Amino acid sequence: MTRVRLERRRDPAAAEPGAAATGGGLPVRRAPVIDVLEVRKRYELGGIAVRALRGVSLRIEAGEFVAIMGPSGSGKSTLMHILGCLDAPSAGSYRINGVDVAGLDEDDLSDLRNRYIGFVFQSFNLIPRTRALANVALPLQYAGLPKADRARRAKTALAMVGLSDRTNHLPSELSGGQQQRVALARALVTNPALILADEPTGNLDSSSTREVLDVFARLNRQGRTIVLITHEEEVAAHAERVIRVRDGRIVSDTAASTHTQVVHT
Numbered sequence: 001m002t003r004v005r006l007e008r009r010r011d012p013a014a015a016e017p018g019a020a021a022t023g024g025g026l027p028v029r030r031a032p033v034i035d036v037l038e039v040r041k042r043y044e045l046g047g048i049a050v051r052a053l054r055g056v057s058l059r060i061e062a063g064e065f066v067a068i069m070g071p072s073g074s075g076k077s078t079l080m081h082i083l084g085c086l087d088a089p090s091a092g093s094y095r096i097n098g099v100d101v102a103g104l105d106e107d108d109l110s111d112l113r114n115r116y117i118g119f120v121f122q123s124f125n126l127i128p129r130t131r132a133l134a135n136v137a138l139p140l141q142y143a144g145l146p147k148a149d150r151a152r153r154a155k156t157a158l159a160m161v162g163l164s165d166r167t168n169h170l171p172s173e174l175s176g177g178q179q180q181r182v183a184l185a186r187a188l189v190t191n192p193a194l195i196l197a198d199e200p201t202g203n204l205d206s207s208s209t210r211e212v213l214d215v216f217a218r219l220n221r222q223g224r225t226i227v228l229i230t231h232e233e234e235v236a237a238h239a240e241r242v243i244r245v246r247d248g249r250i251v252s253d254t255a256a257s258t259h260t261q262v263v264h265t
């Protein structure tokens with residue numbers, strides 16, 4: 001297995017979840033975090049081909065906060081699965097931090113996902129009957145960290161999402177917004193430079209949505225690259241750039257004209 005080089009730091013798992021993802025402050029010419037070229041995705045289902053992506057090209061630089069919008073079935077989740085190396089394109093190329101994923105085997109890809117990407121989904125996917133702290137610490141088991149370190153880091157990640165007082169709660173004892181923040185803490189605990197979120201506020205009311213967006217905004221200020229899929233214009237308004245997808249193609253890609261400040265409540 002080739003060691004995938006994605007980060008400047010040698011061992012990303014050694015960094016605290018609270019550490020800034022960019023450091024130094026010096027401008028460094030780097031490859032885009034995401035560099036997608038003419039990507040197509042075709043699903044074969046019962047002899048019928050579904051062309052979910054029909055030639056998508058997209059670059060996202062380190063530290064950007066990008067929203068992806070589009071009607072149901074337009075290919076947003078398909079695109080996110082490719083960006084997250086959960087699925088491979090049928091054609092075209094994808095480089096993540098300059099690394100062509102086509103050259104990576106399954107071990108490399110899972111290593112890359114674990115060390116570099118944090119995923120957040122619409123359904124929180126927390127493990128029931130497992131306390132918030134243990135849910136958050138889970139990804140660190142794969143990193144082979146001692147138990148005390150895992151707990152310490154999980155606490156830091158929960159503090160980052162404002163849930164220091166809920167570490168011993170079960171998912172069923174938390175509100176929807178709190179559950180999604182636990183899921184965010186779990187995505188953060190490995191200190192990923194890239195966060196991919198598919199409708200993270202889709203199941204939340206407006207005040208929980210605000211709480212979760214507040215955390216995304218903070219993570220972005222710390223230098224993390226965020227790609228967030230949403231149906232809601234208000235949610236997209238928090239991003240610096242909005243990409244609209246329709247029928248498997250990008251139909252617009254614009255810098256947000258007015259940047260809505262996230263209000264702390």
Ligand SMILES: Nc1ncnc2c1ncn2[C@@H]1O[C@H](COP(=O)(O)OP(=O)(O)OP(=O)(O)O)[C@@H](O)[C@H]1O
Pocket residue numbers: 043044045050051052070071072073074075076077078079
């Ligand atoms: N595993 C699959 N097998 C076959 N077709 C699929 C598969 N996954 C998605 N599709 C099809 O690909 C197209 C794009 O699906 P995708 O899930 O990317 O849409 P989406 O934009 O995320 O929609 P939504 O907003 O409803 O989540 C759809 O027509 C869908 O039916």
Ligand SMILES: [Mg+2]
Pocket residue numbers: 076077078198
């Ligand atoms: Mg989807």
